[in-house]
Amino acid sequence: MSNLISIFIGLALINNFVVARFLGLCPFFGVSKKLENALMMGIAVTIVMVLASIVTWFLLYGILKPYDIEYMNNTLYILVIAALVQIVEMWIKRTNVPVYNAFGIYLPLITTNCAVLGITFINATEAYDLIESVVAASGGGVGFTLVLAMMSGIRERIELADVPRCFRGMPVAFLVAMILGLLFFGFKGMV
Amino acid sequence: MSAGPGPAHEHVSDAGGKCAGCGVGARKEGSDICHTCFTDAQAREVASRGRAKGDGLVGALKKGITATNPVFILFLGLCPTLAVSTSIDNAVGMSAAVMSVLIGSNIIIASVRKWVPDIVRIPIFIVIIATFVTIIDLSMQAFVPPLSRALGIYVPLITVNCIILGRAEAYASKNSVKGSLYDAIGIGFGFLAAILLVSTIRQTLGTGMIEVFGARIAEVPGLVDYPMAIFILPMGAFLVISLLLATFRYLGVMKCE
Known part of the structure; x- marks a missing residue:
């Protein structure tokens, strides 16, 4: 149990996906202008990350390892993620139209989100078992959502601030990301 | 016509x-x-x-490094630029890998572009890119194991690097093989220039010396004994990119918002 907690906190806070591992930076800078959108994107990424971890775990230990074709992992994982995103999109479209209207535009973007492909490789290199993989994926997703939500809150305030001309837009967003990185660096040594 | x-x-x-x-x-x-x-x-x-600006290789190179620089102008491929720019060695290795994948995938995509149906083009592009990434990943593991270990998961993650899919979608799927090759080389060198600049600053300030592939080229007196370690840490990457962007805008290389 303590092992699972340390994996969760490790991926959510200490080695945060965005500010420490630089995974999923595109949505971090792209979708973080409004709090609501940031939360939606975070939840969608978390769901896909957990599902992708489960499916790729079964593929890795059920097909790739027994047949000794682990070099195919990259191609297989990206196809699995693309298919999974498509299935989740269709399923939400069928069952819940308001949710689809809220999530719809973010789902296709997730296919090429490095956070999702990243968690499958992290699971494989750390040799996590199925439960550990799921915990790691949800930890990573929670950390991603947390940072995205914090960033969007800060950016809403920056819109009102008098930022020097040359720093407006992306440079100040990078500076905020740096301060968030410093903040999360404070969690080092927790586990 | x-x-x-x-x-x-x-x-x-x-x-x-x-x-x-x-x-x-x-x-x-x-x-x-x-x-x-x-x-x-x-x-x-x-x-x-x-x-x-000229359609040839020189024009493509100029455009890739300045007008359509993937990192500073288009904000593509930020993950590897930030993650592996801790040392010049890693930066060079990463851009070599990215450039090889970009050239390979651009050539293949440009040659099959007429037979690829529009609806399924993205999955096909991704599979072509993933194949090249696998080739490069395995080659690096075989020939330069220390570099492969240092770059870690960022090599397989080239698959989802927006630079490569972006160029496939925006250029190679619509243009000739030769043009796509030039475009890949231009964008590849643009990426190399950007990541080299960031990594040189980070390594110099973070360790106090410039060291390329084991050969120490220069030392900064004072900094060697007391390096500013924050530049080697992840947040140093954000800081360097932010200040570089602001400097480019101040100097008029890029437009302010």
Whole structure:
């Protein structure tokens, strides 16, 4: 149990996906202008990350390892993620139209989100078992959502601030990301 | 065939809500031409800009490093730029890997572009890219194991690097093999220039010395004994990119917002 907690906190806070591992930076800078959108994107990424971890775990230990074709992992994982995103999109479209209207535009973007492909490789290199993989994926997703939500809150305030001309837009967003990185660096040594 | 303006566009004055370009389409908001004419004009302008600078390799290189620099102008491929720019060795290794994948995938995608149905083009592009990434990943593991270990998961993650899919979608799927090759080389060198700049600053300030592949080139007196370690840490990458962008804007290389 303590092992699972340390994996969760490790991926959510200490080695945060965005500010420490630089995974999923595109949505971090792209979708973080409004709090609501940031939360939606975070939840969608978390769901896909957990599902992708489960499916790729079964593929890795059920097909790739027994047949000794682990070099195919990259191609297989990206196809699995693309298919999974498509299935989740269709399923939400069928069952819940308001949710689809809220999530719809973010789902296709997730296919090429490095956070999702990243968690499958992290699971494989750390040799996590199925439960550990799921915990790691949800930890990573929670950390991603947390940072995205914090960033969007800060950016809403920056819109009102008098930022020097040359720093407006992306440079100040990078500076905020740096301060968030410093903040999360404070969690080092927790586990 | 001459590169004329496509269908015969005649100017229709006082066309009311109709487009001034073709007289058929509805006007675009805040403009006097319709959406189709607008995108046509944009495409022509972009094409002529490319021609003015020269279509050859030199033109592609110039464009890749300055006007369409993937990192500083397009904000593509930020993950590897930030993650592996801790040392010059890693930066060079990463850009070599990215460039190889980019050249390979651009050539293949440009050669099969006529047989790829529009609806399934993205999955096909991704599989082609993933294949090249696997080739590069295995080659690096075999020939340069220390570099492969240092780059870690960022090598397989080249698959989802926006630079490569972006160029496949924006250039290679519409242009000739030769042009796509030049485009790949230009963008590849643009990426190399950007990541080299970031990594040189980070390594110099973070360790106090410039060391390339085990050979120490220069030392900064004072910094060697007390390096500013924050530049080697993840947040140093954000800081360096932010200050570089602001500097480029201040110097007028890029426009302020």
